[in-house]
Amino acid sequence: MKVTRRAEFSASHICSSPQLSPDENRAIYGEGANPHGHGHNYVLEVTVEGEPDPVTGMVMDLKHLKQVIQEEVIDPMDHRFLNREVAPFDRVIPTAENLAMEIWRRLAPRLASDKTRLDCVRLFETEDLYVEYRGELA
Amino acid sequence: MKVTRRAEFSASHICSSPQLSPDENRAIYGEGANPHGHGHNYVLEVTVEGEPDPVTGMVMDLKHLKQVIQEEVIDPMDHRFLNREVAPFDRVIPTAENLAMEIWRRLAPRLASDKTRLDCVRLFETEDLYVEYRGELA
Amino acid sequence: MKVTRRAEFSASHICSSPQLSPDENRAIYGEGANPHGHGHNYVLEVTVEGEPDPVTGMVMDLKHLKQVIQEEVIDPMDHRFLNREVAPFDRVIPTAENLAMEIWRRLAPRLASDKTRLDCVRLFETEDLYVEYRGELA
Amino acid sequence: MKVTRRAEFSASHICSSPQLSPDENRAIYGEGANPHGHGHNYVLEVTVEGEPDPVTGMVMDLKHLKQVIQEEVIDPMDHRFLNREVAPFDRVIPTAENLAMEIWRRLAPRLASDKTRLDCVRLFETEDLYVEYRGELA
Amino acid sequence: MKVTRRAEFSASHICSSPQLSPDENRAIYGEGANPHGHGHNYVLEVTVEGEPDPVTGMVMDLKHLKQVIQEEVIDPMDHRFLNREVAPFDRVIPTAENLAMEIWRRLAPRLASDKTRLDCVRLFETEDLYVEYRGELA
Amino acid sequence: MKVTRRAEFSASHICSSPQLSPDENRAIYGEGANPHGHGHNYVLEVTVEGEPDPVTGMVMDLKHLKQVIQEEVIDPMDHRFLNREVAPFDRVIPTAENLAMEIWRRLAPRLASDKTRLDCVRLFETEDLYVEYRGELA
Numbered sequence: 001m002k003v004t005r006r007a008e009f010s011a012s013h014i015c016s017s018p019q020l021s022p023d024e025n026r027a028i029y030g031e032g033a034n035p036h037g038h039g040h041n042y043v044l045e046v047t048v049e050g051e052p053d054p055v056t057g058m059v060m061d062l063k064h065l066k067q068v069i070q071e072e073v074i075d076p077m078d079h080r081f082l083n084r085e086v087a088p089f090d091r092v093i094p095t096a097e098n099l100a101m102e103i104w105r106r107l108a109p110r111l112a113s114d115k116t117r118l119d120c121v122r123l124f125e126t127e128d129l130y131v132e133y134r135g136e137l138a
Numbered sequence: 139m140k141v142t143r144r145a146e147f148s149a150s151h152i153c154s155s156p157q158l159s160p161d162e163n164r165a166i167y168g169e170g171a172n173p174h175g176h177g178h179n180y181v182l183e184v185t186v187e188g189e190p191d192p193v194t195g196m197v198m199d200l201k202h203l204k205q206v207i208q209e210e211v212i213d214p215m216d217h218r219f220l221n222r223e224v225a226p227f228d229r230v231i232p233t234a235e236n237l238a239m240e241i242w243r244r245l246a247p248r249l250a251s252d253k254t255r256l257d258c259v260r261l262f263e264t265e266d267l268y269v270e271y272r273g274e275l276a
Numbered sequence: 277m278k279v280t281r282r283a284e285f286s287a288s289h290i291c292s293s294p295q296l297s298p299d300e301n302r303a304i305y306g307e308g309a310n311p312h313g314h315g316h317n318y319v320l321e322v323t324v325e326g327e328p329d330p331v332t333g334m335v336m337d338l339k340h341l342k343q344v345i346q347e348e349v350i351d352p353m354d355h356r357f358l359n360r361e362v363a364p365f366d367r368v369i370p371t372a373e374n375l376a377m378e379i380w381r382r383l384a385p386r387l388a389s390d391k392t393r394l395d396c397v398r399l400f401e402t403e404d405l406y407v408e409y410r411g412e413l414a
Numbered sequence: 415m416k417v418t419r420r421a422e423f424s425a426s427h428i429c430s431s432p433q434l435s436p437d438e439n440r441a442i443y444g445e446g447a448n449p450h451g452h453g454h455n456y457v458l459e460v461t462v463e464g465e466p467d468p469v470t471g472m473v474m475d476l477k478h479l480k481q482v483i484q485e486e487v488i489d490p491m492d493h494r495f496l497n498r499e500v501a502p503f504d505r506v507i508p509t510a511e512n513l514a515m516e517i518w519r520r521l522a523p524r525l526a527s528d529k530t531r532l533d534c535v536r537l538f539e540t541e542d543l544y545v546e547y548r549g550e551l552a
Numbered sequence: 553m554k555v556t557r558r559a560e561f562s563a564s565h566i567c568s569s570p571q572l573s574p575d576e577n578r579a580i581y582g583e584g585a586n587p588h589g590h591g592h593n594y595v596l597e598v599t600v601e602g603e604p605d606p607v608t609g610m611v612m613d614l615k616h617l618k619q620v621i622q623e624e625v626i627d628p629m630d631h632r633f634l635n636r637e638v639a640p641f642d643r644v645i646p647t648a649e650n651l652a653m654e655i656w657r658r659l660a661p662r663l664a665s666d667k668t669r670l671d672c673v674r675l676f677e678t679e680d681l682y683v684e685y686r687g688e689l690a
Numbered sequence: 691m692k693v694t695r696r697a698e699f700s701a702s703h704i705c706s707s708p709q710l711s712p713d714e715n716r717a718i719y720g721e722g723a724n725p726h727g728h729g730h731n732y733v734l735e736v737t738v739e740g741e742p743d744p745v746t747g748m749v750m751d752l753k754h755l756k757q758v759i760q761e762e763v764i765d766p767m768d769h770r771f772l773n774r775e776v777a778p779f780d781r782v783i784p785t786a787e788n789l790a791m792e793i794w795r796r797l798a799p800r801l802a803s804d805k806t807r808l809d810c811v812r813l814f815e816t817e818d819l820y821v822e823y824r825g826e827l828a
Binding site for chain 1: 422425426427444445446448452453454455492493494495498499540541
Binding site: 001002003004005006007047052055056057058059061062063 | 153155157158166167168230231232233234235236238239265266267268269270271
């Protein structure tokens with residue numbers, strides 16, 4: 001049984017690599033490399049897998065799931081400029097892929113128990129583009 | 139090849155366990171434990187897996203799939219108070235998890251053939267919360 | 277300039293009139309007259325009209341708008357059985373139309389100022405059915 | 415007859431006024447006043463009013479409408495930091511209200527003809543918040 | 553008080569005028585002029601205005617509204633090639649504008665009563681393009 | 691890591707088999723067998739799997755992914771009558787299943803590299819019906 005909770009946050013980012021020239025960055029990331037940054041309403045779906053508890057009929061306490069997402073993702077990332085305000089994006093390019101991996105790293109230990117494990121992080125950068133990450137548990 | 143059909147139904151439910159005290163129920167289910175009940179527009183996605191038939195080019199007859207969902211889920215559950223009107227929710231807490239398992243139990247035998255099997259039941263309780271169940275075939 | 281804020285709440289209701297016979301109620305409201313009640317995820321859109329303030333560039337403080345919707349609609353109606361727990365629906369049938377009028381009555385005085393007025397209440401009962409009400413200010 | 419075309423762009427902005435103190439800005443705009451900026455996927459709906467042409471059966475050439483939106487809004491604003499890269503937002507706070515008014519100013523003269531006029535600019539900052547502006551034609 | 557009901561239908565059409573040359577048709581309608589036709593999932597929103605009945609609390613019987621839309625629009629247009637199978641589109645170009653006007657003509661007399669009138673027909677040709685028509689009552 | 695890009699196209703089709711009688715076709719495909727054809731706004735989701743590049747932080751160049759979808763699917767299929775204008779649908783029934791398989795065949799070789807592979811093609815025929823295909827690489 002899998003349970004998925006959706007959340008949203010608004011953030012801005014710059015996609016460009018210091019290992020690449022401005023022309024290379026522009027060729028790879030297009031307008032995303034604009035050094036002033038640009039923004040998105042990110043939509044995050046967090047999927048937890050587990051067996052429903054025989055007494056409660058629930059895989060996990062949904063208020064707890066919401067609280068963990070709030071503490072690990074929404075509070076530190078909402079209304080932030082990711083490259084400048086959220087580690088490790090001062091040194092890691094905040095592509096949707098890297099952002100999903102970082103969200104996995106933050107959530108997986110908090111959502112692992114003897115009954116549950118983080119199954120998938122899905123991150124929509126726009127309506128038409130999303131990434132899914134199924135990582136290793138820490 | 140997987141084919142998914144979406145359907146909606148409106149129902150009300152109470153999430154509370156007779157094995158728990160009122161305070162415990164309130165702590166676990168929050169407002170969902172309100173003894174008067176509350177309601178949702180549930181969105182159901184039913185996924186069937188199989189090989190497309192070489193003549194028809196279809197995994198299964200979509201009118202049949204729609205009819206089975208209608209008979210097994212929509213007719214008995216739409217506009218119902220689940221705890222009071224739909225078995226087994228007189229004795230099983232109608233959490234999204236238990237509801238998805240019950241829908242699986244109802245649909246799996248009807249959608250199993252030599253060519254097809256029920257693959258997944260996905261149930262949205264709200265836009266921001268859904269469960270997925272892949273059960274065993276009866 | 278109009279500003280619209282969306283909010284959601286889950287509630288259950290019964291649509292039937294004590295002035296009508298059970299058969300008449302069933303004829304008019306269909307399954308909605310089920311005496312056990314059924315539920316919806318209501319989506320509410322509240323539109324306020326006014327001139328943007330020259331200093332803030334905003335028609336009104338959005339945190340205040342959210343707070344008023346929370347206090348007047350979400351807190352009293354979310355996870356409630358409207359007929360039994362929310363006045364005046366003990367004596368007024370909670371159709372979408374009557375619900376929108378009641379929401380107007382609750383919000384209009386709170387959102388009226390020398391600069392702003394409530395313009396419209398839009399209430400979705402399902403994805404495929406909504407009502408809009410533009411009432412008189414109290 | 416009204417025709418509405420939807421378009422999207424991603425941008426970042428800061429909502430704070432130089433006429434206000436940091437504390438006042440934080441009180442009014444909340445996290446939106448973060449000096450590093452944050453971003454959104456803005457959704458824009460542009461509505462043109464007119465009579466369908468008797469020969470073409472269309473209010474206006476939809477490719478032209480798309481092109482005007484592209485030139486006046488998407489090209490200059492997509493993937494931009496509004497406060498730093500898009501006039502007049504170096505001196506006007508880019509709230510949704512001010513952004514809608516600026517988009518009106520850019521589009522209205524381009525979409526006015528003997529047969530058509532700009533009717534409304536609707537701008538979604540998030541799924542749950544949008545503004546509508548019906549201005550005067552230049 | 554306004555009540556809006558949404559419905560969908562799938563149809564194909566060709567947008568080209570016999571009064572225009574093939575080059576002119578291609579210039580005006582673009583790919584829409586393809587003589588083989590192409591198709592859409594049209595989404596229709598029908599808005600009726602009226603006063604809620606004091607006994608029922610409803611502007612009109614929603615089952616009746618659904619039935620009228622079914623009879624006048626869905627049954628004759630769903631899964632049809634509009635230019636070839638649905639009058640008057642054998643001689644009128646089925647642009648979204650003309651389609652909305654025809655739907656108005658079909659629905660307005662059926663939805664007019666001493667208590668109600670058709671207020672608006674909104675037709676989405678795609679997610680990003682829709683028309684709204686408020687006609688005269690016959 | 692999986693990356694999914696969404697695209698839309700409008701096309702018309704007829705679902706009927708020359709191996710079946712008109713009555714059999716009508717029984718199997720319902721209104722979809724209408725010999726004049728009907729249409730849809732198809733929504734396509736293309737999922738690519740791979741490891742994010744350590745320098746760019748991306749699984750693949752998104753502009754390239756968009757371009758491949760444009761060349762292999764949108765350009766040849768948008769605004770087309772599939773049975774008459776797009777091979778192999780002159781001889782293969784363009785059910786959603788067969789369409790997804792053909793899209794897989796077109797995309798898989800273009801999206802396969804030492805770092806990436808096509809993972810899934812998901813095709814929505816309507817909001818309420820979609821198919822998913824995970825084929826073999828050519």
